[in-house]
Amino acid sequence: xxxxxxxxxxDTVHRDGRIWNISMMILLLAFPVxxxxxxxxxxxxxxxxxxxxATAPMYWAVSAIEVITFIPMLGAGGSYLSFVTGNISNLKxxxxxxxxxxxxxxxxxxxxxxxxxxxxxxxxIVTTVxxxxxxxxxxxxxxxxxxxxxxxxxxxxxxxxxGALGVALISKNWKLAVAPVILMLILFIxxxxxxxxxxxxxxxxxxxxxxxxxxILYKKGII
Amino acid sequence: MEFSTxxxxxxxxxxxxxxxxxxxxxYFLVKSVxxxxxxxxxxxxIKKTVITAAIFTxxxxxxxxxxxxxxxxxxxxxxPWLRLSVVGSLSYExxxxxxxxxxxGTTLAALAExxxxxxxxxxxxxxxxxxxxxxWLVPVIAKRYQSGLISFEQxxxxxxxxxxxxxFIGMISAFVGFVFCDxxxxxxxxxxxxxxxxxxxxxxxxxxxxxxxxxxxxxxxVMVISAVAMxxxxxxxxxxxxxxxxxxxxxxxxxxxxxxxxxxxxxxx
Numbered sequence: 001x002x003x004x005x006x007x008x009x010x011d012t013v014h015r016d017g018r019i020w021n022i023s024m025m026i027l028l029l030a031f032p033v034x035x036x037x038x039x040x041x042x043x044x045x046x047x048x049x050x051x052x053x054a055t056a057p058m059y060w061a062v063s064a065i066e067v068i069t070f071i072p073m074l075g076a077g078g079s080y081l082s083f084v085t086g087n088i089s090n091l092k093x094x095x096x097x098x099x100x101x102x103x104x105x106x107x108x109x110x111x112x113x114x115x116x117x118x119x120x121x122x123x124x125i126v127t128t129v130x131x132x133x134x135x136x137x138x139x140x141x142x143x144x145x146x147x148x149x150x151x152x153x154x155x156x157x158x159x160x161x162x163g164a165l166g167v168a169l170i171s172k173n174w175k176l177a178v179a180p181v182i183l184m185l186i187l188f189i190x191x192x193x194x195x196x197x198x199x200x201x202x203x204x205x206x207x208x209x210x211x212x213x214x215x216i217l218y219k220k221g222i223i
Numbered sequence: 224m225e226f227s228t229x230x231x232x233x234x235x236x237x238x239x240x241x242x243x244x245x246x247x248x249x250y251f252l253v254k255s256v257x258x259x260x261x262x263x264x265x266x267x268x269i270k271k272t273v274i275t276a277a278i279f280t281x282x283x284x285x286x287x288x289x290x291x292x293x294x295x296x297x298x299x300x301x302x303p304w305l306r307l308s309v310v311g312s313l314s315y316e317x318x319x320x321x322x323x324x325x326x327x328g329t330t331l332a333a334l335a336e337x338x339x340x341x342x343x344x345x346x347x348x349x350x351x352x353x354x355x356x357x358x359w360l361v362p363v364i365a366k367r368y369q370s371g372l373i374s375f376e377q378x379x380x381x382x383x384x385x386x387x388x389x390x391f392i393g394m395i396s397a398f399v400g401f402v403f404c405d406x407x408x409x410x411x412x413x414x415x416x417x418x419x420x421x422x423x424x425x426x427x428x429x430x431x432x433x434x435x436x437x438x439x440x441x442x443x444x445v446m447v448i449s450a451v452a453m454x455x456x457x458x459x460x461x462x463x464x465x466x467x468x469x470x471x472x473x474x475x476x477x478x479x480x481x482x483x484x485x486x487x488x489x490x491x492x
Contacts, residue, residue: 005404006291006453009258010369011366013251013254013255013427013472014365014369016250016251016254017251017355017361017362017365017439018362020250021358021359021361021362022359022362022459023243023357023456023486024243024247024309024466025355025358026314027239027240027243027352028240028309028351028355028358028419029351029355030300030343031237031305031347031351032347032348032351033418034236035236035340035343035344035347036340036344036416038224039224039226039340039342039344040224040340040421041339041341041343041344041428043225043340043341043344043345043348044326044327044341044345046326047324047326047327047342047345047349048323048326048345048348048349049460050323050325050327050347050388051259051319051322051323051324051325051326051348051349051350051353051355054319054322054326054348055319055323055353056326056349056352056353058304059315059353059356059414060336060352060353060356061403062256063354063357063360064360066357067321067356067357067360067361068368069390069394070360071365071368071369072338072368072372072387072390073387073390073391073394075324076249076366076369077254077255077326079361079365080235080247080361080362080365081247081251082242082342083310083358083360084247084309084310084314084358084359084450085244085248085305085308085310085359086281086310087287087312088309089394089398090283090312091280091284092248092339092376093285093394094279094473095237095276095279095280096337097391098276098279098473099272099275099276100270100468101271102272102275102469103271104269108372108383108384108387109374110258111262111264113255114255114258114259114264114367114461115268115269115272116256116381117251117252117254118252118255118256118269118272118273118276119257119272119275120251120416121248121249121251121252121255122242122252122272122273122276122277122280123276123279123280123452124248124249124336124402125248125249125252125281126276126277126281126475127246127280127283127284127287127308128241128245128248128308129245130280130281130284130285130287130288131287131288131307131308131412132241134257134287134291135287135291135300135304136290138291138292138295139445141288141292142449145288145289145291145292145415146289149408149485150485152484152485152488152489153482153484153485154285154286154289154386154481155482155484155488156435156441156442156445156481156484156488157248157282157283157440157444157477158402158442158482159375159402159445159446159449159480159481159484160404160446160448160449160476160478160480160481160484161283161449161473161475161477161478161480162395162398162399162446162449163445163446163447163448163449163453163476164449164450164452164453164473164477164480165395165471165473165477166395166398166399166450167274167349167450167453167454168453168457169320169391169392169395170392170395173388173391173392174231175460176385176389176392177390177392177395177396179345180392180396181396181399181400182395183400183402184396184397184399184401186400186410187400187402187405188400188401188402188403188404188484189400189403189404189407190259191406192404192411194400194401195401195404195405196314196401196402196404197314199397199398199400199401199404201392201402202400203319203393203394203397203398205361205397206394206396206397206400207389207393207394207395207397208393209321209393210389210390210392210393210396211239211389211390211393212478214372214385214388214389215382218381218382218385223385
């Protein structure tokens with residue numbers, strides 16, 4: 001973890017992030033290969049092909065758009081970590097935004113980069129540890145966590161999260177927020193196809209629309 | 224060697240990968256904290272960030288455990304443990320596994336009765352490759368992309384700040400819209416009951432679920448409650464100078480909204 005004096009801190013984050021992410025990619029791809037070798041079982045290539053055709057194009061496209069959209073918000077270290085550990089829009093990004101708000105740090109500054117990476121790293125560690133505990137205690141936990149009485153609470157996690165986070169951010173940038181919030185309300189209320197499984201696709205739409213509106217407001221001197 | 228979806232070797236392989244995931248997170252945490260110290264940052268901020276992030280993560284992480292339990296019914300415990308500890312989600316993993324099963328001419332429900340190693344490898348391959356883009360695309364573009372953003376910022380610092388806020392607001396607006404996505408049930412239902420037909424990823428069959436026409440209001444009320452609670456926290460911080468509330472406001476408001484979702488769902492469907 002020593003830093004060469006010829007590299008800036010952010011350069012070392014990118015260098016280390018590249019090494020980590022490519023290593024993680026190889027490890028993840030190795031899992032099915034090693035299982036196949038150990039159990040002497042070749043995959044059903046037709047199943048792999050059909051499964052990939054039905055699944056990959058949409059998720060590859062969504063992932064590529066997410067990378068473009070989320071990198072400026074997550075920062076360098078946060079991006080490398082988040083795109084390995086997942087749950088970005090429902091956990092890592094809100095966690096980073098909340099940490100930046102509490103620390104009153106500019107996301108584009110080095111301080112912002114550090115705060116964002118610390119928040120996402122801690123969130124990733126806590127998530128991984130809780131899942132490990134969940135797996136170890138799955139037999140006693142299953143009847144508790146699968147209890148129908150608790151289901152509505154976990155079903156409504158995103159509204160509860162974005163109510164609190166949204167009011168904090170929107171109140172500080174209400175001029176920016178009016179048009180995109182109205183657009184999204186109209187789209188989600190009147191197009192039934194837009195639901196929990198399509199909200200990820202609508203995030204880049206919301207971001208692009210907000211950038212266009214804010215550019216117009218900026219040019220007109222309103223913001 | 225006889226295969227089972229809960230074979231100890233599968234747990235050992237997954238444990239190795241999870242250890243690497245943890246190691247990456249610890250590495251970046253230590254690297255950031257060292258940099259914060261070296262640049263003379265206020266370490267109280269770092270400590271607060273660590274505590275707040277840890278507390279905030281608990282409820283979403285428990286919901287991920289529930290997802291592991293759900294998927295373990297058809298795929299065993301090891302594979303959902305791996306997939307949900309790395310990039311993925313319940314909807315994605317269920318769809319990917321279901322598509323792989325249907326590519327083999329079967330369903331997850333049928334495979335839950337007894338899966339061969341070949342079928343397991345097929346499903347794991349599809350689940351892994353279909354969501355792999357982010358992991359390699361970030362290393363490919365992140366540095367150049369960020370350099371471009373920095374040079375852009377130097378040209379017009381004020382617009383750059385507005386652009387950053389626009390990114391956050393754009394994301395929030397999509398989720399605010401999503402909260403209202405089932406409100407249309409109010410005027411689309413007949414006799415106060417709304418039918419939702421969806422494909423069960425386990426069986427591949429269409430399943431009809433009945434909701435009250437007012438059920439779409441539950442997430443709206445939950446969001447409003449959580450937002451009002453956040454405003455109250457803001458008042459406590461400003462009027463009573465309870466600055467400590469700032470660190471815990473988001474998890475407190477989120478858990479309050481989730482808890483009140485239980486009686487709201489019982490009331491509105």
